[in-house]
Amino acid sequence: MSETQTIQNSAEKVSGASILLDQVTKQYPGQAKPAVGGLTMEIPAGSIVMFVGPSGCGKTTTLKMINRLIEPSDGSIVINGDNVTGMNGDKLRRQIGYVIQAGGLFPHMSVAANIGLVPKMLGWDKDRIAARVDELLELVSLDPKTYRNRYPKELSGGQQQRIGVARALAADPPILLMDEPFGAVDPITRQRLQNELLNIQAELQKTIVCVTHDFDEAVKLGDWIAIFNEGAQIEQYDSPERILANPASEFVENFIGSGAGLKQLTLNRVHEVEQQQAVTATPGEPPEEIIARLEEAGQQNVVILDSRGRAIQWLSQRQLSRLQVISDAADPDLPLVNEQSTLNDALDAMLVASTGAALVAGRRDVFTGLITVNTVMDAISAGQAAAQGDGDAPVGLNTGAIPQISDNGNHNDAAAAGSTAAATEGTAEGRP
Numbered sequence: 001m002s003e004t005q006t007i008q009n010s011a012e013k014v015s016g017a018s019i020l021l022d023q024v025t026k027q028y029p030g031q032a033k034p035a036v037g038g039l040t041m042e043i044p045a046g047s048i049v050m051f052v053g054p055s056g057c058g059k060t061t062t063l064k065m066i067n068r069l070i071e072p073s074d075g076s077i078v079i080n081g082d083n084v085t086g087m088n089g090d091k092l093r094r095q096i097g098y099v100i101q102a103g104g105l106f107p108h109m110s111v112a113a114n115i116g117l118v119p120k121m122l123g124w125d126k127d128r129i130a131a132r133v134d135e136l137l138e139l140v141s142l143d144p145k146t147y148r149n150r151y152p153k154e155l156s157g158g159q160q161q162r163i164g165v166a167r168a169l170a171a172d173p174p175i176l177l178m179d180e181p182f183g184a185v186d187p188i189t190r191q192r193l194q195n196e197l198l199n200i201q202a203e204l205q206k207t208i209v210c211v212t213h214d215f216d217e218a219v220k221l222g223d224w225i226a227i228f229n230e231g232a233q234i235e236q237y238d239s240p241e242r243i244l245a246n247p248a249s250e251f252v253e254n255f256i257g258s259g260a261g262l263k264q265l266t267l268n269r270v271h272e273v274e275q276q277q278a279v280t281a282t283p284g285e286p287p288e289e290i291i292a293r294l295e296e297a298g299q300q301n302v303v304i305l306d307s308r309g310r311a312i313q314w315l316s317q318r319q320l321s322r323l324q325v326i327s328d329a330a331d332p333d334l335p336l337v338n339e340q341s342t343l344n345d346a347l348d349a350m351l352v353a354s355t356g357a358a359l360v361a362g363r364r365d366v367f368t369g370l371i372t373v374n375t376v377m378d379a380i381s382a383g384q385a386a387a388q389g390d391g392d393a394p395v396g397l398n399t400g401a402i403p404q405i406s407d408n409g410n411h412n413d414a415a416a417a418g419s420t421a422a423a424t425e426g427t428a429e430g431r432p
C-alpha cells in the first residue's frame, strides 16, 4: 500500500473495514519470548471484537500493531485487503480511531478542540469542523452548547470518556481501537457508556477492536471474543454464546470463572426480545378516564409519560383510584431499563423494585414498552439452545498462514487438516 493510499470503506451498509493480522510477531528487544507470537486473526468488517486474557499476555501490543503505534517484528497487517504494513504510520493512524482509558484528552485544549483535532490535521475548514464537533457531541449524548467550550478537567470521568469516543470518531474512520476504554469509571457509568457504544455501533457499524480486563464487558459488547494466553496465543476465538457454553480449554474455563450460567444473562439485550405494550397516559389526565381505558384494555397498570415521551410514573388501578390528579413528578424508583441493557440488567431492575416487569426506554429515553420476567426466562432458555449449534467463527490461530477460502466460502480441507494437526500437537488454535 503506498503512502497516498487511504483505507477504503467496505461496500454496502457496513462502514467498518476488515482487518487481518497475518502471522504477526512482536519481539521486544531484550525479551526472551515474543510478546505476540505468529498471530493470524481475522477481524470481520462491522463487528466488535474483544481481546481478553491475563495481564501481560500481549493484548495491548496486538492492538497497537493494528495502527502501528507498535511496529510488528514480522508478519503483516491487512486492512480491507490492502497490506498497510509499509504505509506511512501517521497517515494510517488518522484513519483509525483510537480510544484509551480516561479518554486521553489534551488538558489544555477545549472539548471542541480535542474532538476537532484529526479533522483539523486533515485540513477541514472551520465551519465543517464546528458542525462535526456538535454532531459528535449529540451522538455521545452531551449537549453541544453546554460542553463544547469546557476543558477536560471540568468534566466527569464518564464525560471525558465520551469525548474520547467522539474524538476517535471525528474523521469517520472505518476502524476504532479501544484500550480499556471504560476502565476508569464507576460501574453504573460504565454500564451506561457500554450501552451508548452499542447504540452508536448500531448506527455506524464500525469495526471495533477493544481490549478489556472485564470478561463480562467482553460478553456484553463483543460479537466475537478472543481469549489470549501468554504471547498472544489464542485459546479460543468465538462468539460469547459458544465460549460460555463450550469453553475450548481448562484455561478458558478458569478465565470465565464460576457463574458461567449467570453470565448467559448478559448475552441478550432488551431490544432483542419482545416487549409488551402498555397503556400510557399523561399528567393532568383525569384518573377515572385512565381507569376506564385500563379496564377496556384488560390491564392493571398505566405508564405516565412526560411531554418528551419518557416514563415518569407507573401506577396501578388501585393507586389511580386514590388520586385526584396525575402529577408530572418523576418517580425515582421506577424499574427502568434501556433497549441496550442486558437481560441481566433488566432482571436486576425488577428485583430491586420487586416488580414482575421493567419499563423500557429507547433512543433519547423515550418509553417503548414493558419487559416481563417470563420474557427474560424464555430468552435464556432459547439462548442456551442456540449456543449448542455450530457457527462460522472468524479464523484465529498461531500456527501459520490463514487457511485458503474455497469457492463455496469454506476454509479448504488442507488448511483445516493443518489446523487439526496443530491442535492435536497442543498448539493454540482459535477454532474449536
Ligand SMILES: Nc1ncnc2c1ncn2[C@@H]1O[C@H](COP(=O)(O)OP(=O)(O)OP(=O)(O)O)[C@@H](O)[C@H]1O
Pocket: 028, 029, 031, 035, 053, 054, 055, 056, 057, 058, 059, 060, 061, 062
Ligand atoms: N516496550 C516494551 N518493551 C519490552 N517489553 C514490553 C514492552 N511493552 C510490553 N512489553 C512486554 O510484552 C508483554 C505483553 O505486553 P502487553 O502490554 O501487550 O500485555 P497486555 O496483555 O496488554 O497486558 P495488561 O493486561 O497488563 O495491560 C508483557 O510481557 C510486557 O512486559
